[in-house]
Amino acid sequence: MAMILVLWNIPLTAAAGEGNKTAMAEDGRFMTAVETVEAKAEPKRDAETIFSFVKGDIIFIIGETEEGWYVVSYQGETGYIEKTASRSKLEEKELDVEALNAELEAQEAESKLVVEETERYRAESRRSKVWGAVIVLLILGILATGIISTVRMEKSGRKNVKKNKDVE
Amino acid sequence: MDGIFSIFILAVSMLVMMDIDIAGLRLSVLLFFLLTAAWTFCRAVRVREGGGWFRMEYRVDLAAIILFLYGLFSFIGKLFQNPARGEIRYQFQVMLIVCIVLYFLWKEAQEFSDWYFDLILYGALIGMAAFLFYHLCDDRAAWLATELLGNSEKAASYLMVPCLVSTAQYCVCRDKMRSFFYLLTALTGFFCLMLNHNVVSFWIMVMALLSIPVIFRPAAQLVKRDMQLLFMFFFLLGNMGPLTNFLELFREITVFEMKYSLYVGLMLASGGIFFFYYWRRIPEGADLGKLVLRKMGKGYLFILKMAGIIFAGIVLSGNGIAVLLAEEIGAEPSGFAQIFNNDLAGMLMLLVVIILLMERIGKNYSADKPTTNIFLLMTVVFFGQCFFWTPSVNVLPVYTMMAVMAAFYKEKNGKCSGIKTNISGRIKENENSRKNINGFGNADGNDFGIMEYSADGSSRGGQ
Numbered sequence: 001m002a003m004i005l006v007l008w009n010i011p012l013t014a015a016a017g018e019g020n021k022t023a024m025a026e027d028g029r030f031m032t033a034v035e036t037v038e039a040k041a042e043p044k045r046d047a048e049t050i051f052s053f054v055k056g057d058i059i060f061i062i063g064e065t066e067e068g069w070y071v072v073s074y075q076g077e078t079g080y081i082e083k084t085a086s087r088s089k090l091e092e093k094e095l096d097v098e099a100l101n102a103e104l105e106a107q108e109a110e111s112k113l114v115v116e117e118t119e120r121y122r123a124e125s126r127r128s129k130v131w132g133a134v135i136v137l138l139i140l141g142i143l144a145t146g147i148i149s150t151v152r153m154e155k156s157g158r159k160n161v162k163k164n165k166d167v168e
Numbered sequence: 169m170d171g172i173f174s175i176f177i178l179a180v181s182m183l184v185m186m187d188i189d190i191a192g193l194r195l196s197v198l199l200f201f202l203l204t205a206a207w208t209f210c211r212a213v214r215v216r217e218g219g220g221w222f223r224m225e226y227r228v229d230l231a232a233i234i235l236f237l238y239g240l241f242s243f244i245g246k247l248f249q250n251p252a253r254g255e256i257r258y259q260f261q262v263m264l265i266v267c268i269v270l271y272f273l274w275k276e277a278q279e280f281s282d283w284y285f286d287l288i289l290y291g292a293l294i295g296m297a298a299f300l301f302y303h304l305c306d307d308r309a310a311w312l313a314t315e316l317l318g319n320s321e322k323a324a325s326y327l328m329v330p331c332l333v334s335t336a337q338y339c340v341c342r343d344k345m346r347s348f349f350y351l352l353t354a355l356t357g358f359f360c361l362m363l364n365h366n367v368v369s370f371w372i373m374v375m376a377l378l379s380i381p382v383i384f385r386p387a388a389q390l391v392k393r394d395m396q397l398l399f400m401f402f403f404l405l406g407n408m409g410p411l412t413n414f415l416e417l418f419r420e421i422t423v424f425e426m427k428y429s430l431y432v433g434l435m436l437a438s439g440g441i442f443f444f445y446y447w448r449r450i451p452e453g454a455d456l457g458k459l460v461l462r463k464m465g466k467g468y469l470f471i472l473k474m475a476g477i478i479f480a481g482i483v484l485s486g487n488g489i490a491v492l493l494a495e496e497i498g499a500e501p502s503g504f505a506q507i508f509n510n511d512l513a514g515m516l517m518l519l520v521v522i523i524l525l526m527e528r529i530g531k532n533y534s535a536d537k538p539t540t541n542i543f544l545l546m547t548v549v550f551f552g553q554c555f556f557w558t559p560s561v562n563v564l565p566v567y568t569m570m571a572v573m574a575a576f577y578k579e580k581n582g583k584c585s586g587i588k589t590n591i592s593g594r595i596k597e598n599e600n601s602r603k604n605i606n607g608f609g610n611a612d613g614n615d616f617g618i619m620e621y622s623a624d625g626s627s628r629g630g631q
Contacts, residue, residue, distance in 0.1 A: 128419070131304040139297045142352045146286060149345040 030093040033057045037089045039079030043069035050079050058093060173207035174277060174569070177270070178284055181565045182291025182329070185298070187314040196315070196562040197263055204266050207273055222272045228524035228575070229275075232268050235517045239264035242514065260510065263561065264518075267568045274572040280539065285333050288566060289353050292330035296360050299323065303363045304419055321557035324361065324369035329563050331357035332376055332549055336542040339380055339393045342457065347393075358401050362408050365422040368556045370405065371479055376549050377401060378472045383545055385535040386465035388456035395443060399436065406432035442467075503554035522551065528575035543574035 033053040040047040043065050051074055053059055062078070063071040069080040070090075081090075177200065184196040193201070224230065243261035295316060301309040302317050309317075316323050330353055338350035361369055377398045381391050409429030411417060446464060450456075501509075508515040529544060550567040553559055559567065 124419075127417075128305040132301065135297055135300045135304065138352075138356065139293050142293055142349060142356065143290060145345065145349040145352065146290065149343060149349055150283075150286065152345065153343060 028063075029061050031059045031061055031090045032093045033059060033089060034091050035089040037081055037086050039072055039074065039081050041079065043067050043080040043082075045082065047080070050077060051075075059090065171277070171279070171281070173203060173210070174274070174284060175287060177203050177207075177565050178287050178569070179291050181562050182288055182295060184562055185295055185313040185315040185326075186311075187318065192257070193259055193262060194561055197259055197266070200266050200270075200565055201262055204269050204273070208269055211273065211276075222276060226524070226528060228521060228528055229272075231517070231521045231524050232271055235514075235521050236265060236268040238514060238517055239268065242511070259561075260507070260514070263564065264514065267564060270565060270568050271572050274569050275576050280573060280577055282337075282539070284569075285337060285542070288333055289330050289350075292326075293353065293356070295326060296330065296356055299327070299360050299363070300356075302419075304417075306419065315560055315562055320364055320366045321368075322560035323364045324366040325553055325557070325559035326563050327357055327360050327364060328369060328373065328376075328549060328553070329546070329566055330354075331361060331373060332546055333542065335377065335394075335397055336380065336384075336538075336545055338397065339390045340384065340538045340542075342389075351397075354397055355400060355404075358404055362404055363418070365424070368553075371475075372549060372552055373401065374398070375472065375475055375479075375552075376545060378468055378475060379545065379548070381461075381465050381468040382472060383535070383541045384538060386461045386468070388450060388454070388459040388461055391461050391464050391468075392456060399440075402432055402436045402439075405429075406436060501558070502556055503558040506558050525571060525575050529571075532575055532577070537577075537579040540574060540577050540579045543570045543577060546570035547574045 033055055036052055036054050037059070038049045038052045041050045042048075053074075059081075060073050061070050062073045064083070065071060065080070068083045070083055070086070072079050072081055180196070180199050180203065184199060186195055188195045190198050222229075224233070239261050243258055243265060246258040246261060295313065298309040298313040299316055302313070316326055334350045334353035334357060338347055338354055341347045341350055358373075361373060377394060380394045384390055406429045408424040409426045412423045413426060446461075446467070450459065450461075504515065507518065529547060532540060533544060534540070546567065547570050550559065550571065
């Protein structure tokens, strides 16, 4: 899930990187925090800490500055981690493509399910409306046929009685 | 006055399907009780003004009076029962009293109009609409028809009323538009029965369809219409498998197994071969309304017997190809067994009344009394279904009326003049004298007989 969150942020972080005036080398790798690592708002030691990663967190490195800072992206924001200070605290992370794919597929299936469920609900409601109309028409039609035929027969019965009387 | 109350009771029975308890009684039972009490009161007023009271003519009347007194005393006893010993249930006693009183009221009301049948159908159409809405649209109709939707057996007993009435009426009706009304009602009823998925009810319905040419005079027109309905029933049954397996047409329904659809399809095809082999032998231009198919009638009787034997075999063995049926039979206690377990004395008395009533029905039977035969068909189906389940309370007055009318309705017997023809259609013998149709058709190898009803017989369906 964490990976997906990171990937989700890629376009945002790229945009943020473009706006950064500090010259930096293009990167794009994942690292895992071995210890707690702090990310600064600017590539300066005394800058404000904007977020800190705890052990096991996956960090997306989007570049490196000439001053020796990693440019990281997290939840749409860009932060800076000092390269020398964090050398022992960060570890290269191999991208688990299969797990990522599996997670993406699961996500896709889930959203597909939601869409299917919505479609099914819509179809059911449409079907219900069609059946409702058919049932109402059918029952009304049968009732009307019964009533009309009764009235018609009563009329013809009365006519026959009248005819018989006239003949007599 | 009698007619008004009959109409009310029949209408209420087909329309009140809510299973609500009021003072320990179901809403429908309470309404029947009140309506019957009002009818009895009106009859009592008429007696004071010089009208007739109940006549004690037959042994069954005496048995019914004894059963009524038993029900009354049992009901009073229940009222004085200590409530601390458990919940007091007196619904059975009340229903028994109501049915016996209705028996006497309907016995005296000898005039029967076909309007009553139509009324049952109109009421049932509304019930069927609620049933269809529940199974095809959504469950908004559930509160309206709790009695109908809660239990498949009760729904089957309800749905079989319009199915049987419309089927029998369709077979004997001669007016085109009226026939169309009965046909549509029968088809809607069949479809509802399919959605209800009660295998016993399928068997009962098939047996009822097969018994029509046996109970009624098997005129070609009647046999043709009966075959149309039988074909439609099997066609629907055979197609429910593919419809429920491959198409998402219904909201909530038990899926029909495909193998049964195959069996039904094969049965339909083989039955069609035999039927058309015989049907082609009817001389061209013959009046189907007057042509009696005696051999066809015998064939129907044979098939009916066979179906009965197969059904009994499945019931007794409890397995075979019809596992579903065998399972269903054991699932619900029969109506008779339920009364037997709760009230042994009541059940024995009820049995005596039923036996004596059947004796009267047998005496009143004639193949040429179409209306009485509809009553007979309904009564037989009612007693038949009591072996497998307890029928729904709200249709008990209808079935009571049918049983009483089958036993006591004095319908004019259709007289006929007849000519016998051989299979090639050549006139063999001409009988000029009018004779009762019961004696028609000697066993001389002739397949057909032409009958001609007298005015009261031929006006059937015209009402």
